[in-house]
Every structure is written in C-alpha cells, then in structure tokens.
Amino acid sequence: MFSVILYGRNDSHGYNLHKRAAISFNALAEVMSDPDDEILFVDYNTPEDHPTFPEAIHDTLTDKAKKVMRILRVRPEQHAHLKSKTHLVALECQSRNVALRRSNPNNRWILYTNTDMLLVPRTEGESLSDILGAVPDGFYQIPRFELPEMLWEAAFDRRDPAENLRKLRDWSVRFHLNQVVHNFMPMKYDALGDFQAALREDMFAIHGFDEEMVLGWHCDSNLAARLALYRGRVDTLIDKLFGYHCDHTRVAAANNKGRQTKMNDQDRYIWDVSTPYLPAQAETWGWPDVTIEEVRLDRETSYQRFTAGLDAAMEPATVPYTTTSLEWQLYDDLSYDLPHTLPFVCDQVLTFPRSTSVMIVATRAEFVTRFAKAWQGMGFSGTLLVPDECEGLPTDLPNVKRGPFKELIGQTHMFIFEFGLATQRADEPVRRGRLASPVDEKRLKAVAKLFRQAASTEHETRPAGRRLPRRFIGVNVIYNKYWPLFTDHIGANINPFCSQVLAGIPREDPSLRGKVLRFRGRHAV
Structure with a gap:
C-alpha cells in the first residue's frame, strides 16, 4: 500500500x-x-x-x-x-x-x-x-x-x-x-x-x-x-x-x-x-x-559475513590465551600471531563494497592464503591484486591476480601492506627476540618500497573516475620499526598494540612526516 x-x-x-x-x-x-x-x-x-x-x-x-x-x-x-x-x-x-x-x-x-x-x-x-x-x-x-x-x-x-x-x-x-x-x-x-x-x-x-x-x-x-x-x-x-x-x-x-x-x-x-x-x-x-x-536486516547480516569469513580462514584456538610483549628490546622483532591479527584485518574491510579490489603487498605467504579464504568467505567478489615484486607468495588462489605493481595500482580500491617475517613458522612463538633473516630483509625492503610508492602517488594512480582517497591498511605496524614509516605517510589513529593493525588515508600535508611519532632511544613516546 x-x-x-x-x-x-x-x-x-x-x-x-x-x-x-x-x-x-x-x-x-x-x-x-x-x-x-x-x-x-x-x-x-x-x-x-x-x-x-x-x-x-x-x-x-x-x-x-x-x-x-x-x-x-x-x-x-x-x-x-x-x-x-x-x-x-x-x-x-x-x-x-x-x-x-x-x-x-x-x-x-x-x-x-x-x-x-x-x-x-x-x-x-x-x-x-x-x-x-x-x-x-x-x-x-x-x-x-x-x-x-x-x-x-x-x-x-x-x-x-x-x-x-x-x-x-x-x-x-x-x-x-x-x-x-x-x-x-x-x-x-x-x-x-x-x-x-x-x-x-x-x-x-x-x-x-x-x-x-x-x-x-x-x-x-x-x-x-x-x-x-x-x-x-x-x-x-x-x-x-x-x-x-x-x-x-x-x-x-x-x-x-x-x-x-x-x-x-x-x-x-x-x-x-x-x-x-x-x-x-x-x-x-x-x-x-x-x-x-x-x-536487508532480515537476511544475511554483516556479523554473519564476518564470522563466516573467519571460520573459513582459521580453526578455533587450542589454548586459553597467547602472550606477547612490548618490552623495548623486542622492537626489532617482527614476528606476530597471524590468527589473532586476521580478525582485525577483516574488520577493516567488511563494510566496503563487495566489488572492492584490494592490493595485498605482503611478506608472509600464510597471510595471503588466510586472507584470501576470509575474503571469499565474507562474500566479496572483488579481485585480490598481488604484485609480482612480492616474492614467495601463493599464485594459485581463487580470485587472486598477479602482475607488475605499476599495472595493478590503477585497478586498486584499497591497499593492505603486511610487514612480517616470511620465514616465520605457523607454530613459532612470537616476539622472543627473533631477528630477520636475509630473506626476510629482502622481502621487507620490497614491501616498504612499494608502500612508499603507493602512498606518495595515491592521487595520481587512482582508478579512472575515482575522486576520494583510497584506504591503506597496515598489518604488524604497531610498536616496531615500521610504525613510523606507516604513520609518516598515512593518517592513522594510535591503536592498541593488541590489534596489530592501523588504517587510514594518505596524509595531505607532507610537513607532518617525521613528526607523528617521537622516539626516545627505542621507545615511542
């Protein structure tokens, strides 16, 4: 009526x-x-x-x-x-x-x-x-x-x-x-x-x-x-x-x-x-x-999509809790608990259009594999774009497209940059003073280089017709050496370490770079 x-x-x-x-x-x-x-x-x-x-x-x-x-x-x-x-x-x-x-x-x-x-x-x-x-x-x-x-x-x-x-x-x-x-x-x-x-x-x-x-x-x-x-x-x-x-x-x-x-x-x-x-x-x-x-509120809800994605990407925990630490001597240790971190990454993307195309620039193959499963489980149809410059990542996942960074960036609606250790084992304890291996250093250097390129050219490389800045998600960028790098370029909140994730859009005022975080020794203040 x-x-x-x-x-x-x-x-x-x-x-x-x-x-x-x-x-x-x-x-x-x-x-x-x-x-x-x-x-x-x-x-x-x-x-x-x-x-x-x-x-x-x-x-x-x-x-x-x-x-x-x-x-x-x-x-x-x-x-x-x-x-x-x-x-x-x-x-x-x-x-x-x-x-x-x-x-x-x-x-x-x-x-x-x-x-x-x-x-x-x-x-x-x-x-x-x-x-x-x-x-x-x-x-x-x-x-x-x-x-x-x-x-x-x-x-x-x-x-x-x-x-x-x-x-x-x-x-x-x-x-x-x-x-x-x-x-x-x-x-x-x-x-x-x-x-x-x-x-x-x-x-x-x-x-x-x-x-x-x-x-x-x-x-x-x-x-x-x-x-x-x-x-x-x-x-x-x-x-x-x-x-x-x-x-x-x-x-x-x-x-x-x-x-x-x-x-x-x-x-x-x-x-x-x-x-x-x-x-x-x-x-x-x-x-x-x-x-x-x-x-529609009487059908599939965002909460149901979220949990469906996580269920597709991980098994339930087998211990009551895990531990990590903020002690200063661990500042250079880039190991992190991936199953714990993944829900916070998914939380950053869930509300975006299902057709969103996301560029994933990462070091850990397991991160890409798990996120791809969660992405599909949450009902997204957009393509996951993985640059060829990122070595050692899986190539046979559904809805994943590989190609040169300069070709993929113009197709990207959102970015995820993951700064982990490629050599970290799934069952390895985190933040125990582990240092990066030469393989880790090489892959981290590639991720950092592509991050600087993407953040500094975001306006010029947007997909045709797009007017608004694209979102950057940083994984494992809190209280380690990639924290100042990410926040120099991206306007992000100061989030709790437990989430392991920061997100925002590129800073419009380059003069703010280098002033976001101040360090005393190896401590952020």
Whole structure:
C-alpha cells in the first residue's frame, strides 16, 4: 500500500539519535498491515569503514521493522561529485529520490517523514495501511505534535512500539500535547516534512524532489508547492491520524547554526514556484543509472559475513590465551600471531563494497592464503591484486591476480601492506627476540618500497573516475620499526598494540612526516 521514505547516516545528528530512530522505525512498522508496505532508509554518505545506521542499531529493532526495512546505501564516492556544492554530509533531495526510484511499484502511496516520528491512528486497531487504502487520490499532510524529550527518552521502550503508541494516546490528553500549528499554504501545517503522503505516480510525474536544493531546509516546502500545483489542493488526514515528533532541541543539529544557518532560497523554491515539473532532471532524478547497494536486516547480516569469513580462514584456538610483549628490546622483532591479527584485518574491510579490489603487498605467504579464504568467505567478489615484486607468495588462489605493481595500482580500491617475517613458522612463538633473516630483509625492503610508492602517488594512480582517497591498511605496524614509516605517510589513529593493525588515508600535508611519532632511544613516546 505505501512506501515510507527516510534518510540519514551513521553519525550522531541531533540528540540521542539512536534511540529516537529505533523508536520511530519500530512504530512505523507497527502501523503497517499490507504485505507490500516497506520502510526505505537511504543511508547517505556513511564513512566506508562504518556499517549503515540501521545495521548499527539492529539489535534495538523489532523483527517486523527488520522485515519491512530496505536499506539503500549511497557510498561517499557516489556523493563526491556534490561535495564542493554543499556544506552538508547528507542530502535530502538526492536521498529521497534514490529511494523513490527504487520503491515498490505495487504501492500506491509514498510517505515522506523523518527518523523521529510516531504515527498514531485515531481509531485504535486501525493501521496506516487501512487509512491510506481508503482515502481518495490526493496530496495529504498532518500537523506535527511535539513530544517532550523526557517522555520519549525516559519512558519509551524502543522494542515495544504498541505500548509506546498506547502511551501517546494517553499522554496527548493528560498533558495537552496536541496543538495544531497552521502555516502559509501550500504548507498547511508547520514542520510539514514529517508527514507528506503523495501518490507514487504523481511523484514520478513531477520528477521527484528538486536535486538543485543542496543547502538544506525547505525541500519539503518546495515539494508541497509543486504538488499543490499538480493536484490543485492540499488535503489533510487530521481526522484519521496524529503524528508525534520526538523533540531533540537540547543539542543543536549539525545543520542548525541559528542565524548563521545556510538554507536553500525560500523565494526561488517556495514562493516563486510556478510549475510542478523539473524538466532539467526529468531523466536523471534518483540516479537511475547508478548501482545502489541494498542491505536487508532480515537476511544475511554483516556479523554473519564476518564470522563466516573467519571460520573459513582459521580453526578455533587450542589454548586459553597467547602472550606477547612490548618490552623495548623486542622492537626489532617482527614476528606476530597471524590468527589473532586476521580478525582485525577483516574488520577493516567488511563494510566496503563487495566489488572492492584490494592490493595485498605482503611478506608472509600464510597471510595471503588466510586472507584470501576470509575474503571469499565474507562474500566479496572483488579481485585480490598481488604484485609480482612480492616474492614467495601463493599464485594459485581463487580470485587472486598477479602482475607488475605499476599495472595493478590503477585497478586498486584499497591497499593492505603486511610487514612480517616470511620465514616465520605457523607454530613459532612470537616476539622472543627473533631477528630477520636475509630473506626476510629482502622481502621487507620490497614491501616498504612499494608502500612508499603507493602512498606518495595515491592521487595520481587512482582508478579512472575515482575522486576520494583510497584506504591503506597496515598489518604488524604497531610498536616496531615500521610504525613510523606507516604513520609518516598515512593518517592513522594510535591503536592498541593488541590489534596489530592501523588504517587510514594518505596524509595531505607532507610537513607532518617525521613528526607523528617521537622516539626516545627505542621507545615511542
């Protein structure tokens, strides 16, 4: 019957976002009763190394919410062409159009709302699907009622939407919450963007939201102005439905800077609108030619992919724990526990597109073999690129491509540089004062040389059309002689030694090189 369209990203927009959103997702699912109903959440520009926002809070969602939710992930690289035009990290019009293009064609209605709304049918037991199924064609709005922060934050159970809706029916009367705030037409009510129900065919006819609006604010008002022209009127569902907004004004959101807030021009996009149509974007709205990843919470999860990859690459431990040491005299010992380290490497790549091509520059054959198994087990289809300059590595692994470094680098989406000892045995104790052999030194020198080349030429060697820097993952680069090398070139956090892994993108300011880590003797300080 209807598709709810929402957008956001995995950040902390506004106040207590995770709870507000979980409350809202579950409440929206609760008032769905048609088998075609869906929640379309566009996860826009979440950093590559993060899961989508709904994945991050999946444990707080009901089974029904997970079943009806489709997550459409817009990657940072897909936003990059708009980055210079806006101060915002998530764009409303693009997000809503991406979802509209991919919405269920069986649904008659598109409902635009936000991730902190609860919709309460006035007739108890009636669903929103019932309501929208019975009303005539049109364009509908409802007023937004504010819900004080203390009520939703302290009194709502995220996973009990039925009880939350029951409480709202009670509180709205006891605490006088229902105040209708009228607005200038075609914005029938204040904050109209929290409920606008339009026919799906109407939204296609007028070419969706206006994608020129990249400064934030008034996107919903522009849509109302255009649909009012297209339909000839704006109707209301106030006799059938109330909408409550989880107020979150204690902390200003990123797009709210008081009088300094940047906004789309009101005259151009509201008062001077004279046509419902957007002919300039008639063929391009919603990015029809762009492949958008879809994630489903009721199917294979990221956690399941992660554990499947690790299970494919290693056996369970046979001892309660292993040991290592940070003692200064071990600084030159490059031995490390590979099975312990591999989960942290996989953790760095899991959230990237499955088609990602990764260059592996390594010394230890076992590292390449295990990672290739984990890569395949995690469901990746991208190629693992291994330069010919790396000697002694396996050549017969599935989905591994060998070739000269200079030919492979332009096909690479991500880099893994592993600084280990090629001669280390699988059962050998680690960091006991072991020194590198001549074979080890030769292979380490080759890895370090290719690392410097890749980091210093990253911008010039990106695949065609790529705008954003590529990610570099360093394995066994904490508290040894390759720590300063890696962090001189790559902006990485100072991670615990236990993880053995650092990751980041190349530094833009070469003047920082050599100043990242200071050493006193052989100790980093």
